Amino acid sequence: MVRITIDEHELEVEAGSTVLQAAQTLGIEIPTFCYLKRLPALASCRMCLVEIAGQRRLQPSCATVVTDGMVVHTNTPLIEETRSSMLDMLLANHPLDCPICDKGGECELQDMVMAYGPRKSGFHDVKRVFHSRDIRLSPVIIMNVNRCIQCQRCVRMCEEVVGAVALGTVEKGMDTAVTGFEGSLATCDQCGNCVEVCPVGALMSFPYRYKARPWDLAETDTICPHCGTGCQLTVGARKGEFMRVRSKGEHGVNRETLCVRGRFGLDFVESRDRIRRPMIRRDSTLVPVSWDEAGDYLRRRLSAVENKLAGGLASPRLPNEVLYQFQKLMRTVLRTNSIDCSSRWSTPFDTMGPQVAHFYTRAPLEQVVGNDRVLVIGGNVTEENPVTEYLLRDSVRQRQAGLLMLSARPSRLDADARVVVRIRPGAEAAALAAVVAELVAIAGQAAPGETPAHIVSDGGPVATISGDGPQHLAAALVEGRNATLLVSADILRSPEARATLQQLNSLLQLLRALGKDPAVQFLFDRANQLGAWDMGVLPAALPGWRAVGDDAARALFEQGWSAEVPAEPGADFDTMLDLCEQRRMGALYIVGSDPLTTYPDRRFVQRALGSANLLIVQDAYLTDTAGLADVVLPAAGFGEESGTFTNNEGRVQKVSRFREPPFEARGNLAIFDFVAALRGKVLRPSMSGEILDEITRLVPAYQGITQEDIGADGAFTKATPASLEMSSFVPMPASSIGDQLMLITGNCLFHNGYLSERSEILNTVADDPYVEMSSSDAARLGLTDGKPVAVRSTQGELTAKLRINRRFPEGLVFVPENYRALRLNSLMQRGEYPCPVEVQPAHEIIAMATTTESGARPLELGG
Numbered sequence: 001m002v003r004i005t006i007d008e009h010e011l012e013v014e015a016g017s018t019v020l021q022a023a024q025t026l027g028i029e030i031p032t033f034c035y036l037k038r039l040p041a042l043a044s045c046r047m048c049l050v051e052i053a054g055q056r057r058l059q060p061s062c063a064t065v066v067t068d069g070m071v072v073h074t075n076t077p078l079i080e081e082t083r084s085s086m087l088d089m090l091l092a093n094h095p096l097d098c099p100i101c102d103k104g105g106e107c108e109l110q111d112m113v114m115a116y117g118p119r120k121s122g123f124h125d126v127k128r129v130f131h132s133r134d135i136r137l138s139p140v141i142i143m144n145v146n147r148c149i150q151c152q153r154c155v156r157m158c159e160e161v162v163g164a165v166a167l168g169t170v171e172k173g174m175d176t177a178v179t180g181f182e183g184s185l186a187t188c189d190q191c192g193n194c195v196e197v198c199p200v201g202a203l204m205s206f207p208y209r210y211k212a213r214p215w216d217l218a219e220t221d222t223i224c225p226h227c228g229t230g231c232q233l234t235v236g237a238r239k240g241e242f243m244r245v246r247s248k249g250e251h252g253v254n255r256e257t258l259c260v261r262g263r264f265g266l267d268f269v270e271s272r273d274r275i276r277r278p279m280i281r282r283d284s285t286l287v288p289v290s291w292d293e294a295g296d297y298l299r300r301r302l303s304a305v306e307n308k309l310a311g312g313l314a315s316p317r318l319p320n321e322v323l324y325q326f327q328k329l330m331r332t333v334l335r336t337n338s339i340d341c342s343s344r345w346s347t348p349f350d351t352m353g354p355q356v357a358h359f360y361t362r363a364p365l366e367q368v369v370g371n372d373r374v375l376v377i378g379g380n381v382t383e384e385n386p387v388t389e390y391l392l393r394d395s396v397r398q399r400q401a402g403l404l405m406l407s408a409r410p411s412r413l414d415a416d417a418r419v420v421v422r423i424r425p426g427a428e429a430a431a432l433a434a435v436v437a438e439l440v441a442i443a444g445q446a447a448p449g450e451t452p453a454h455i456v457s458d459g460g461p462v463a464t465i466s467g468d469g470p471q472h473l474a475a476a477l478v479e480g481r482n483a484t485l486l487v488s489a490d491i492l493r494s495p496e497a498r499a500t501l502q503q504l505n506s507l508l509q510l511l512r513a514l515g516k517d518p519a520v521q522f523l524f525d526r527a528n529q530l531g532a533w534d535m536g537v538l539p540a541a542l543p544g545w546r547a548v549g550d551d552a553a554r555a556l557f558e559q560g561w562s563a564e565v566p567a568e569p570g571a572d573f574d575t576m577l578d579l580c581e582q583r584r585m586g587a588l589y590i591v592g593s594d595p596l597t598t599y600p601d602r603r604f605v606q607r608a609l610g611s612a613n614l615l616i617v618q619d620a621y622l623t624d625t626a627g628l629a630d631v632v633l634p635a636a637g638f639g640e641e642s643g644t645f646t647n648n649e650g651r652v653q654k655v656s657r658f659r660e661p662p663f664e665a666r667g668n669l670a671i672f673d674f675v676a677a678l679r680g681k682v683l684r685p686s687m688s689g690e691i692l693d694e695i696t697r698l699v700p701a702y703q704g705i706t707q708e709d710i711g712a713d714g715a716f717t718k719a720t721p722a723s724l725e726m727s728s729f730v731p732m733p734a735s736s737i738g739d740q741l742m743l744i745t746g747n748c749l750f751h752n753g754y755l756s757e758r759s760e761i762l763n764t765v766a767d768d769p770y771v772e773m774s775s776s777d778a779a780r781l782g783l784t785d786g787k788p789v790a791v792r793s794t795q796g797e798l799t800a801k802l803r804i805n806r807r808f809p810e811g812l813v814f815v816p817e818n819y820r821a822l823r824l825n826s827l828m829q830r831g832e833y834p835c836p837v838e839v840q841p842a843h844e845i846i847a848m849a850t851t852t853e854s855g856a857r858p859l860e861l862g863g
Contacts, residue, residue: 001013001014001015002014002015002017002066002067002068002070003068003069004019004022004066004067004068004069004070004071004072005070005071005072006019006022006023006026006028006072006073006074007026007028007072007073007074007075009026009028011025011026013025013066015066016065017065017066018041018061018062018063018064018065018066019050019052019059019061019062019064019065019066019070019072020032020035020048020061020062020064022066022072023050023061023072023074028074030048030050030061030074031047031048031083031112031115031116032045032047032048032062033045033047033108033109033112033149033151033153033199034047034062034151034152034153035048035062036153036156036157036197036249036256037249037255038161038255038256038394039153039156039157039160039161040156040160040398041060041062041063042062042063042151042152042156043060043062043063044150044151044152045086045149045150045151046060046082046086047083047086047087047112047116048060048061048062049061049079049082049083050064050072050073050074050079051072051073051074051076051078051079052064052070052071052072052073053070053071053072053073054071058078058079058082061074080116083116083117084116084117084118085118087109087112087113087116087117087118088117088118088121088122088123089123090109090149091113091117091118091121091123092121092123092125092127093127093128093146093174094109094127094146094147094149094200095127095144095146095147097147098110100210101144101147101200101201102201102204102205102208102209102210103198103200103201103204104201104213105213105214105215106214107199107200107201108199108200109149109199109200127146128146128174128175129146130145130146130177131145131146134204136206137180137185137188138180138185138188138190138206138765139190139206139761139764139765140190140192140205140206140207140260140264140761140764140765141185141188141190141192141194141195141203141204141205141206142203142204142205142206142209143178143179143202143203143204144201144202144204145177145178145179145202146202147200147201147202148176148177148178148200148202149199149200149202150174150176150178151199152169152178153194153197153198153199154167154178154194154197154198154202154203155167155168155169155178157193157194157197157257158193158194160393160397161193161257161390161393161394162189162191162193162257162390163389163390163393163412163413163415163416164187164188164189164191165187166180166185166186166187166188166189167179167180167185167194168180178202178203189259189260189386189749190260190264190750190765191257191258191259191260191263191386192205192258192260192263192264193256193257193258193263196246196247196256196257196258196263197256205244205263205264207244207264207267207761208243208244211238211243211244212236212238212243212244214236216238217236217237217238217243217244218236218237218238218658219234219235219236219237220234220235220237220656220657220658221233221234221248221251221654221656221712222234222235222639222654222655222656222658223527223645223647223653223654223655224258224261224262224527225266225317225527225638225655225755226259226261226262226265226527226752226753226755226756227261227384227385227524227525227526227527227747227752228385228522228523228524228525228526228527228528228529228530228647228648229253229254229365229385229386229387229388229647229648230252230253230527230645230647230648230649230651230653230714231247231252231253231254231257231258231259231262231387232247232248232251232252232253232254232653232712232713233245233246233247233252233254233258233262233263233266234246234247234248235266235639235658237658237659240659240660241270242266242267242269242270242659245258245262245263245264245266246263247262247263248712251712251713252653252712252713253364253365253366253387253391253647253649253651254387254390257387257390258387259386259387259749260386260749260750260762260765261386261750261751261752261756261759261762262387264759264761264762264765265755265756265759265761265762266639266759267759267760267761268638268755268756268757268758268759269637269638269639269640269659271621271758273621273622273758274620274621274622274634274637274662274663274665275619275620275621275622275626275632275633275634275635275663275665276288276634276662276663276664276665277289277290277634277663277664278290278291278293278294278631278632278633278634278664279294279629279631279632280293280294280297280298280630280631280632281629281630281631286627286629286632291664291666291674294631294633295674295678297631298616298631298675298678299678301587301614301630301631302587302614302678302679304613304614305586305587305613305614306586307586308584308585308586308587308613309336309338309579309584309585309586310330310334310335310336310338310585310586310587310588310589311330311336311338311339311340311570311571311573311576311579311585311587311588311589312326312327312329312330312334312336312338312339312340312588312589312590312591313339313340313341313343313573313576313588313589313590313591313593313595314326314327314339314340314341314532314537314590314591314592314593315341315526315591315592315593316341316342316524316526316527316528316529316531316532316537317526317527317528317592317638317753317755318528318532318591318592318643318668319528319531319641319642319643319644319645319655319688320528320531320534320535320643320644320645320646320652320692320695321643321644321669321688321691321692321695322591322641322643322668322669322672323341323528323531323532323535323537324535324536324543324691324694324695325668325669325672325683325686325691326339326537326591326668326672327339327535327536327537327543328561328683329672329675329676329683330589331563331565331566332561332563332564332565332681332683333675333676333679333681333683334587334589334679335566336566336570337539337540337548337565337566337568337569337570338539338570338571338572338575338576339536339537339538339539339570340537340538340539340572340573340576341529341532341533341537341538342492342526342529342532342573343573343593343595343598343599344492344493344598344599345489345492345493345497346492346497346572346574347492347533347538347572348497348498348501349538349539349540349541349547350498350540351498351501351502351505352501352533353541353545353547354505355501355504355505355508355520356530356533356545357545357719357720358719359505359508359518359520360520360521360522360650360719361484361519361520361521361650361719362649362650362651362701362716362717362718362719363519363649363650363716364649364651364716365388365391365521365648365649366391366394366395368484368519368521368649369391369392369395369401369484369486370395370399370401371401371480371481371482371483371484371519372401372402372480372481372482372483373401373402373404373476373477373479373480373482373483373484373516374392374395374401374402374403374404374483374484374486375404375405375406375473375477375483375484375485375486376392376403376404376405376406376407376413376486376488376523377406377407377428377432377485377486377487377488377491377504378406378407378408378428378487378488378490378491379407379409379488379489379490379491379523379746380407380409380410380411380488380746380747381411381413381486381488381523382411382412382413382749383411383746383747383748383749384488384490384523384525384746384747384752385523385525385648386749388486388523388648389411389412389413392413392416392486393413393416396416396417397416402418402476402479402480403416403417403418404417404418404419404420404421404473404476404477405417405419405420405421406421406423406428406431406432406435406473407421407422407423407488408422408423408424408425408427408744408809408812409744409746409808409812409814410422410805410807410808410809414807418476419468419472419473419476420468421468421469421470421472421473422809424742424811425494425742425744425812425833425834426494426495426496426833426834428491428494428496428500428503429496429499429500429502429503431470432500432503432504432506432507433503433506434470434471435470435473435474435477435507436503436506436507436510438470438471438473438474438475439474439477439478439507439510439511439514440510442474442475442478443478443514477511477516478514480516481516482516482517482518482519483511483516483517483518483519484518484519484520484521485504485507485508485518485519485520485521486520486521486522486523487504487520487521487522487523488522488523489522489523489524489525489529490746493745493833494833495831495832495833504520508520521648521649521650522648523648524648525746525747525752525753526753527645527647528645528646528647530646530647530648530650531644531645531646531652533545534646534699534701534702534717535695535699539569539570539571539572540569540570542554542557542565543557543695543698543699544698544699544700544701544720545720547569548565548566548567548568548569548570549567549568549569551567554567556698557698560694560697560698562684573595573599574830576588577599577604577605577608577609578608580608580609580611580612581604581607581608581611582611583611583613585611585612585613586612586613586614587612587613587614587615587616588609588612588614588615588616589616589618589675590615590616590617590618590619590625590629591617591618591619591635591668592618592619592620592635592668593619593625594619594623594624594625594626594754595609595625596609596623596624596625596627596628597623597624597625597754597820597823597825598753598817598825599825600825600828600829600830600832600833601795601825601826601828601829601830602823602825602826603795603826604830605825606628609625609628610628614630614631615628615629615630615631616629616630616631616633616675617629617631617632617633618632618633618635618668618671619632619633619634619635620634620635620636620637620638620640620665621637621754621758623754624820633666633671633674634663634664634665634666635661635665635666635667635668635671636661636665636666636667636668637661637665638655638755639656639657639658639659640657640659640660640661640665640667641657641661641667641668641669641688642654642655642656642657642688643655643688643692644692644710646717647714649716650701650716650717651713651714651715651716651717652702652705652710652714652715652716652717653710653714654710654714669686669687669688669691670686672686673686689707692707693707700718700720701717701718701719701720702717703718704718705717739811740811740836740837741773741777741811741812741813741836741837741838741839742811742812742813742834742835742836742837743791743793743813743814743815743827743828743834743835743836743837744812744813744814744833744834745814745815745816745817745824746814746816746817747816747817747818748766748816748818750762750765750766750767751766751816751818751819752818753818754820756818757818757819757820767801767803768800768801769800769801769815769816769819769821769822770800770801770802770803770815770816771789771791771800771801771802771803771813771814771815771839772802772803772804772805772808772813772814772815773802773803773804773805773808773812773813773814773839774804774805774806774808774809774810774811774812775804775805775806775808776810777810777811777813777839778802778804781839781840781841782841783802783804783839783841784802784841785802785803785804786801786802786803787801787802787841788800788801788802788841788842788843789801789802789839789840789841789842790839790840790841790842791813791815791827791837791838791839792827792837792838792839792840793827793828793829793835793836793837793838794829794836795826795827795828795829796823796826796827797827798815798822798823798824798826798827799842800815800819800822812834813837813839
């Protein structure tokens with residue numbers, strides 16, 4: 001520790017701290033322009049100058065490291081004069097167009113001039129002007145560089161944090177100008193973080209431009225609904241109309257950053273395809289009716305299928321309270337454990353349960369990625385969890401963490417990684433088994449005669465497409481003091497998901513045995529996936545990951561709910577579809593999900609859903625699945641009901657309501673009460689806050705959390721003892737993959753599901769649907785970048801533009817799953833991933849699949 005005196009106040013701070021940080025500890029305000037906590041000090045604005053005893057010149061506090069016995073003054077006549085002069089110089093060339101500037105009312109330059117600036121200027125020269133009109137750099141970012149004060153926050157944020165390098169500077173001195181490449185932001189993520197950190201109105205949000213002033217807005221703090229990172233954001237609305245989103249630098253996992261979806265993609269709340277009234281099917285047509293009519297119809301239909309099987313699917317985008325109440329409704333009213341929360345993959349409870357309960361590290365991501373080694377398994381962090389990528393880059397560049405990558409798809413983080421293992425899709429289990437074997441061999445713990453080749457052969461799928469091999473990963477893990485595993489939920493798509501999770505458990509156990517204190521978190525692309533699992537929206541698990549067959553656990557909930565719970569595990573969604581097709585499913589209740597768009601093999605799903613005796617869809621939007629329903633119930637969407645999300649870190653955060661549900665939509669909890677009443681049952685409690693209280697009473701990981709605890713930064717759930725035995729080391733036999741092109745899918749940067757697709761702003765930013773492949777494969781097939789190509793499987797065909805990626809591995813084809821018009825799931829077959837395809841030139845873009853669909857019930861609105 002180092003002792004320092006600032007303005008007559010003595011304190012001790014850690015060695016290496018700056019004077020600015022020490023002053024902030026005391027609550028002493030020192031003005032800054034160029035300084036941002038997460039960026040390296042630049043010391044260019046000269047606003048934070050201080051006097052240090054024994055030094056002849058003023059020193060920038062943001063870049064001056066404290067020394068023992070240092071005496072600092074932050075507010076002397078010389079400092080006041082210097083600050084005033086710096087502001088006078090900035091104002092000399094700054095356009096005084098505050099009445100029309102979007103930054104008016106929250107401009108840092110205005111605030112600084114008010115607090116420290118001159119009352120008159122000594123400069124009388126003509127102002128410097130770079131251009132007479134604002135420059136539209138992208139669909140969402142507009143620039144007036146005349147207002148720039150040359151702090152370079154935007155340039156450094158783009159390069160150091162986001163990693164996009166879309167902005168730079170030209171010229172020198174007072175002629176320095178921030179710009180994109182040739183007046184555009186061609187390589188930009190469109191995240192708008194440059195707009196957020198700009199202290200003046202040089203960079204502005206085009207969608208928000210001239211719409212409102214800060215004092216006109218009613219602002220609400222909430223959580224982003226687009227992925228599981230769980231970014232804090234503040235929604236501004238005027239008279240109930242959505243205006244903008246911004247972040248708060250001092251709160252949340254994201255601090256001052258957001259991605260393009262979080263900052264610009266919330267306008268989906270104004271989507272025009274809202275379900276306005278309840279609908280029931282009459283003569284093959286959905287007809288709008290009143291809630292009373294819908295209730296009478298649903299009561300009759302539920303009575304007719306009372307003795308048949310029932311099942312439910314709920315979206316992991318819904319709040320914890322809604323998900324908890326849904327599984328309670330299904331178990332106690334409809335008497336079934338056939339409940340699931342994803343139509344895109346399965347969740348093997350026998351392997352996932354112990355892993356989440358025993359190993360899952362419910363702690364700040366910033367802390368977790370600060371470990372000596374960070375291994376990212378599967379997926380593409382850049383496009384699926386962009387703000388998580390920012391934190392990983394911070395950890396590598398500022399904390400020297402060793403980043404290790406094991407995936408099929410390349411990502412921007414590869415450039416920061418020490419080891420990159422590029423594997424065939426579906427080979428994650430084999431690759432992890434190879435890493436385990438290498439670790440055993442390196443640690444000298446291998447049994448006599450056992451070698452890595454005993455587990456994975458050279459000809460198997462673990463053979464790398466490019467880059468390093470599993471032995472490099474193992475060596476890097478052994479060299480590190482501790483290790484973190486970040487696992488993409490994309491691995492759950494594969495038929496080998498259970499084997500992959502078993503190998504992941506083996507790796508975690510071995511790392512623990514080697515003293516590496518392993519941490520693990522999943523990288524979910526749905527806002528409340530971990531919460532959905534915690535809440536028990538699983539066929540074999542009650543809330544808290546306790547097995548349905550556990551008599552003691554079941555008795556606890558039966559006592560808490562005053563109702564019996566079925567003792568047998570239920571069916572997952574895949575099995576539910578089989579039951580539907582066999583006409584054994586009585587009622588299938590789908591809440592906030594669109595499996596007809598997301599589940600592999602669209603024709604099968606359409607046939608199965610059409611065969612259910614009673615299909616109930618509760619949603620805010622008129623989805624493809626809603627078009628097949630017998631009963632459609634209009635529900636509140638994001639921002640129209642309060643609750644909590646549990647993000648990838650295990651952090652519980654408040655989701656706040658900032659608008660009323662439109663038309664005749666009702667809150668999800670109110671609709672559950674409505675359905676329960678039709679069966680003569682009452683769900684208690686039924687209010688969101690009371691349900692949260694019950695959750696914190698009955699779910700171990702949430703026990704002890706109060707509503708007051710869930711403040712601006714949320715509250716962390718806690719790890720619980722595993723209720724199942726951990727798997728032992730499992731050998732993974734090698735299997736071969738042919739030379740055929742294999743189709744993989746996932747999220748793209750600008751879209752990640754049915755919410756983002758309803759954002760008009762994101763649809764102006766996002767490119768058209770695309771097919772991504774390597775330059776070598778494209779050359780071999782005679783394909784041209786930007787031209788339409790046809791992708792064919794045994795199931796169907798789609799057409800979209802080709803995007804050639806020089807870093808993309810050979811043999812793979814990537815098509816994002818987030819463009820409904822493509823109907824990508826029409827190409828896929830159940831239980832098969834990745835999907836073998838052919839790619840050929842196409843003459844025109846028909847951004848939709850051309851498969852023939854049968855068994856559909858048309859979405860026609862009567863009345």
